[in-house]
Amino acid sequence: xxxxxxxxxxxxxxxxxxxxxxxxxxxxxxxxxxxxxxxxxxxxxxxxxxxxxxxxxxxxxxxxxxxxxxxxxxxxxxxxxxxxxxxxxxxxxxxxxxxxxxxxxxxxxxxxxxxxxxxxxxxxxxxxxxxxxxxxxxxxxxxxxxxxxxxxxxxxxxxxxxxxxxxxxxxxxxxxxxxxxxxxxxxxxxxxxxxxxxxxxxxxxxxxxxxxxxxxxxxxxxxxxxxxxxxxxxxxxxxxxxxxxxxxxxxxxxxxxxxxxxxxxxxxxxxxxxxxxxxxxxxxxxxxxxxxxxxxxxxxxxxxxxxxxxxxxxxxxxxxxxxxxxxxxxxxxxxxxxxxxxxxxxxxxxxxxxxxxxxxxxxxxxxxxxxxxxxxxxxxxxxxxxxxxxxxxxxxxxxxxxxxxxxxxxxxxxxxxxxxxxxxxxxxxxxxxxxxxxxxxxxxxxxxxxxxxxxxxxxxxxxxxxxxxxxxxxxxxxxxxxxxxxxxxxxxx
Amino acid sequence: xxxxxxxxxxxxxxxxxxxxxxxxxxxxxxxxxxxxxxxxxxxxxxxxxxxxxxxxxxxxxxxxxxxxxxxxxxxxxxxxxxxxxxxxxxxxxxxxxxxxxxxxxxxxxxxxxxxxxxxxxxxxxxxxxxxxxxxxxxxxxxxxxxxxxxxxxxxxxxxxxxxxxxxxxxxxxxxxxxxxxxxxxxxxxxx
Numbered sequence: 001x002x003x004x005x006x007x008x009x010x011x012x013x014x015x016x017x018x019x020x021x022x023x024x025x026x027x028x029x030x031x032x033x034x035x036x037x038x039x040x041x042x043x044x045x046x047x048x049x050x051x052x053x054x055x056x057x058x059x060x061x062x063x064x065x066x067x068x069x070x071x072x073x074x075x076x077x078x079x080x081x082x083x084x085x086x087x088x089x090x091x092x093x094x095x096x097x098x099x100x101x102x103x104x105x106x107x108x109x110x111x112x113x114x115x116x117x118x119x120x121x122x123x124x125x126x127x128x129x130x131x132x133x134x135x136x137x138x139x140x141x142x143x144x145x146x147x148x149x150x151x152x153x154x155x156x157x158x159x160x161x162x163x164x165x166x167x168x169x170x171x172x173x174x175x176x177x178x179x180x181x182x183x184x185x186x187x188x189x190x191x192x193x194x195x196x197x198x199x200x201x202x203x204x205x206x207x208x209x210x211x212x213x214x215x216x217x218x219x220x221x222x223x224x225x226x227x228x229x230x231x232x233x234x235x236x237x238x239x240x241x242x243x244x245x246x247x248x249x250x251x252x253x254x255x256x257x258x259x260x261x262x263x264x265x266x267x268x269x270x271x272x273x274x275x276x277x278x279x280x281x282x283x284x285x286x287x288x289x290x291x292x293x294x295x296x297x298x299x300x301x302x303x304x305x306x307x308x309x310x311x312x313x314x315x316x317x318x319x320x321x322x323x324x325x326x327x328x329x330x331x332x333x334x335x336x337x338x339x340x341x342x343x344x345x346x347x348x349x350x351x352x353x354x355x356x357x358x359x360x361x362x363x364x365x366x367x368x369x370x371x372x373x374x375x376x377x378x379x380x381x382x383x384x385x386x387x388x389x390x391x392x393x394x395x396x397x398x399x400x401x402x403x404x405x406x407x408x409x410x411x412x413x414x415x416x417x418x419x420x421x422x423x424x425x426x427x428x429x430x431x432x433x434x435x436x437x438x439x440x441x442x443x444x445x446x447x448x449x450x451x452x453x454x455x456x457x458x459x460x461x462x463x464x465x466x467x468x469x470x471x472x473x474x475x476x477x478x479x480x481x482x483x484x485x486x487x488x489x490x491x492x493x
Numbered sequence: 494x495x496x497x498x499x500x501x502x503x504x505x506x507x508x509x510x511x512x513x514x515x516x517x518x519x520x521x522x523x524x525x526x527x528x529x530x531x532x533x534x535x536x537x538x539x540x541x542x543x544x545x546x547x548x549x550x551x552x553x554x555x556x557x558x559x560x561x562x563x564x565x566x567x568x569x570x571x572x573x574x575x576x577x578x579x580x581x582x583x584x585x586x587x588x589x590x591x592x593x594x595x596x597x598x599x600x601x602x603x604x605x606x607x608x609x610x611x612x613x614x615x616x617x618x619x620x621x622x623x624x625x626x627x628x629x630x631x632x633x634x635x636x637x638x639x640x641x642x643x644x645x646x647x648x649x650x651x652x653x654x655x656x657x658x659x660x661x662x663x664x665x666x667x668x669x670x671x672x673x674x675x676x677x678x679x680x681x682x683x684x
Contacts (some may be wrong), residue, residue, distance in 0.1 A: 014660070016667055020639035022674075025620055028533040029543040031550075039525070039551055043518060043558060249544065 109261040112290060113244040119295030120237055121369060121401040125323050126152045128314040129163060139307035154401050155373055156185040157328040184328040185374065188347060190215040193332045212332035217342045220376045220397045221406030222459050222474040223423040224388055237476040239288050239300045239456040253289050253298060254315060262287035286456050294319045302456060343382040348375050353394060359493035361409045361444055366398060367481045373399040387423045389415055390470060405475035413468035423472050424461045436479060440464060442487045445471055450486050452479050462486055501642045502531040504569050514562050525554050528571050532578045534636055539582035539629040549585050553578045568650055575651040623673030631666035638663060
């Protein structure tokens with residue numbers, strides 16, 4: 001069988017050929033990779049899903065044509081699409097006996113996101129190179145770039161070391177800011193070494209300034225302890241949760257099979273970047289790239305008006321490797337000594353907390369899989385920032401792999417603290433302009449209005465004040481889970 | 494792009510249709526491959542998004558697969574498929590205002606260290622901008638008639654509008670294009 005050469009007659013009298021030639025410059029893209037394989041796959045699924053009487057081999061030969069825009073046709077297509085999606089999910093997770101295929105061009109993101117969330121919840125260790133880039137409003141200039149080699153452990157320990165560009169031997173090009181920061185959750189000690197060298201216009205290398213600090217009594221989690229980098233897996237998880245209603249598509253990332261889940265965003269906020277004097281337009285599009293083999297989210301990107309504004313990515317990812325004992329501590333270079341400070345947090349136990357006068361405010365419900373990792377108290381906040389001010393601070397950190405939740409309470413009586421003041425405010429990158437407001441109906445905070453904020457690249461969090469006590473819940477959880485935790489808070493003795 | 498690259502799709506031999514209607518999947522896929530370029534023209538210039546184009550064309554293929562036995566040949570097969578595609582693409586535009594899939598290849602391009610968003614912007618030619626300013630119906634109409642050489646009757650059937658309406662919309666589209674391109678003396682567009 002060969003295509004015929006029969007032509008459709010063109011009405012040349014009414015054709016604008018000059019314009020037509022100009023329109024030759026326009027083109028239509030080819031299909032994405034795997035399009036035809038996926039199509040065959042979907043046809044197979046459609047044939048398998050349809051009742052035998054509706055397959056082409058058995059369709060009635062009645063003369064009445066199927067009405068293409070009618071409901072019956074749409075039901076058939078929907079059934080075929082559902083079957084195809086099921087096939088895609090099977091392909092994605094590689095069930096025994098099933099040959100993995102590329103899958104349809106786009107599937108529902110939910111199963112992909114679920115796999116990524118499970119990967120985060122089950123990871124023990126991770127090493128990777130982390131790159132954070134933020135662009136100006138033209139999208140062409142990076143106004144902020146961070147590159148770190150990172151090492152993380154599920155208990156909250158972390159190490160981040162600046163990756164410096166290769167030294168080309170030109171002294172004028174040697175300006176840099178190097179930072180090495182390590183937090184050992186086992187001891188609660190945070191170490192930091194930083195070195196800054198400026199470039200001089202006369203061609204000589206500038207002076208290097210270095211310093212080191214060792215902080216004991218660190219806060220055990222958000223909002224009191226800021227991490228050394230912008231990398232926060234809870235924020236990655238928040239991005240995943242945001243994108244779960246979007247679409248997923250097969251892709252390659254650094255030469256490895258990956259999935260990209262993406263969706264449109266609504267009502268995101270102005271979030272000034274470091275070099276911008278004007279507020280950033282709202283982020284309106286989000287994508288998360290997920291490594292197919294490990295399920296780890298490896299890249300989060302945000303756009304405004306289709307211009308890429310923020311990218312956070314992990315490269316050279318290794319999951320669950322054994323780490324050396326000294327992974328989260330180091331000594332400064334010769335000639336540099338640690339400045340020592342104490343942030344005032346002391347590790348404690350739940351029994352010690354319950355034994356205090358007045359008992360302890362503890363959660364009665366947590367999302368599945370979370371276990372208490374560490375508890376700590378501090379007489380007052382080490383921060384001068386009014387959003388964190390307070391006394392008699394109690395902090396509880398729960399962990400589930402790299403997922404972590406930190407619950408804090410503090411006495412804010414007499415501080416004239418506005419209820420809308422977000423203790424996590426510095427986290428606002430792409431956050432909604434307004435947090436959700438939820439009236440709590442049970443627990444020690446019943447009757448108070450909690451504010452909940454879940455947004456891409458922001459640690460999901462809740463805060464509420466009642467009777468002079470500020471409660472914060474921050475970490476890898478959704479709105480419903482955060483509210484459930486807040487409503488489960490009760491005094492235990 | 495050479496002019497030869499844009500050649501109107503001929504009608505496929507009826508034997509393919511007959512075989513497909515008997516349940517020959519290979520024949521059905523051969524039909525879809527044969528008309529693929531025409532359908533990409535229709536879908537892409539409504540949607541202006543490659544991923545959505547692929548999604549819509551996959552669904553169109555499934556719909557055609559289910560409906561092919563009922564195809565009576567009142568219109569040419571290519572016209573019939575194009576009309577389904579046009580309707581499906583317009584439906585997709587209406588449906589996809591909340592979640593808009595992103596083409597991973599576009600994302601990879603955007604990840605290039607030399608500032609790909611600027612490249613994307615730079616690559617947006619005057620012609621593309623002028624063309625994008627037309628309605629979806631105008632874009633498809635002007636491409637099919639002026640570039641691809643389809644007659645008014647066929648194009649009107651694809652767009653599901655009367656031929657007279659097509660003529661007036663084509664006229665409006667051409668006028669818009671000429672106005673937008675008028676500031677570029679090198680453009681070979683008649684006044």
